[in-house]
Amino acid sequence: MGRASNTYMLPESAFTSPAELERLDKVNTALTVFFNGKLSFAPIEDTQPRRILELGCGSGAWAIDAASNFSKAEVIAVDINPIPPRPLPKNLTFMKLNxxxxxxxxxxxxDIIHARMVMMHLPQVEEVLQRVFDLLRPGGYIILEDPDNEDLNDEGIPRGPVGKEHLSTILNTLMQSLGAQPCIGRDHKKILESSGYFDDITVKKVCIPITPVEEAKKGSPEAKLGHSWKESWKTLAEALPARYSDQGLTKDVVNTFLTTIDDPNSHIVTALYFSWGRKKL
Incomplete structure (x- = not known):
């Protein structure tokens, strides 16, 4: 989960902060557990890729895992900011790119191109992806992972923001005003289909609970991922007022949000989209 444009909501000073890098690593770990130890839901484990590209690599966690899992492949990780100093596999190369x-x-x-929570931060996503699709070999896999942040709502209530003063509503509006697409997950299928590149497309929508849930759900994979997602949201939320208080993301809004997602009587869920396509032979 990396940064690729100025629509990324954290201040630039956060890009290399220990707290942000720890957050990104924890999200990667939580998703790996959710994937049962695999790199993604996409059926790539038995492939023999020669080259793998990760877009917006962030802390480098997924790229490191990919390089370790596919030790014979060349893995290239790109981001607009450097990977933090950390041990890297010999088959992993970082490139600073926009x-x-x-x-x-x-x-x-x-053979494989991966983008996690990156497309949601970009303007002109379809143009970016058209260029990316050209880089994929026939038979290769594109893997997209994004949320639909408008789907952060009370469980059982139809899709829509939980309220005009809710942090996610203000954040979505602000991101959209900058050209970003925080709800891009719901458009994965349309983008992949309309490109004409793919004959095998899968979109897996997963709804995860953000707030405390019933005892029966606490041991589910979705609830475990939801807990990690909540902690990630909390870290992000606390950093926003310093940059966006004038746009409505005040400390009061953040504090209300933090109280809500820790309230045992709240039932807030959000949607994540895990999508992949296999390029036509």
Missing amino acids: LLKPLPFKKCSF
Whole structure:
């Protein structure tokens, strides 16, 4: 989960802060557990990729896992900010690149391309992805993982923000005003289908509980992921007022949000989309 444009909501000073890097690593760990120890839901474990590209690599956690799992593959991780100093596998290379510009790779040169919580921060997502699709070899996999942040709502209530003064509503509006698409997850299927590149497309929508849930759900994979997602939201929320108080993301809004998601009587869920497509042969 990395940064690729100025629509990323945290201040630039947070990009290399220990707290943000720890948050990104914890999210990667939680998702790996949710995937039963795999890199994703996509059926790539038995493939023999030669080259793997991760877009917006953030802390580098997923790219490191990919390089370790596919030790014979060349893994390239790109982000607009460097990976923090940490041990990297020999088959992993980092490149500082802006996803809003053409990438310096040959067409059809990657077997797997992965993007986690990155497309939601970009303007002109479809244009970016069209360029990315060109980089994928026939038979290769594109893997997209994004939320639908408008689906953060009270359980049982139809889709929609939980309220005009709710942190997620204000944040979504602000991101959209900057050109970002915080609800891009719901559009994965349309984007993949309309590209004409893929003959095997899967979109898996997962609803996870953010607030405390009934005892019967506490041991479920969705509830465990929801707990990690809540902790990630809390870390993000606490950093927002310093930059966006004038746009409505005040300390009072954040404090109300933090109280709500820790309230045992609240039932807030959110939607994550895990999508992949196999490029036509």
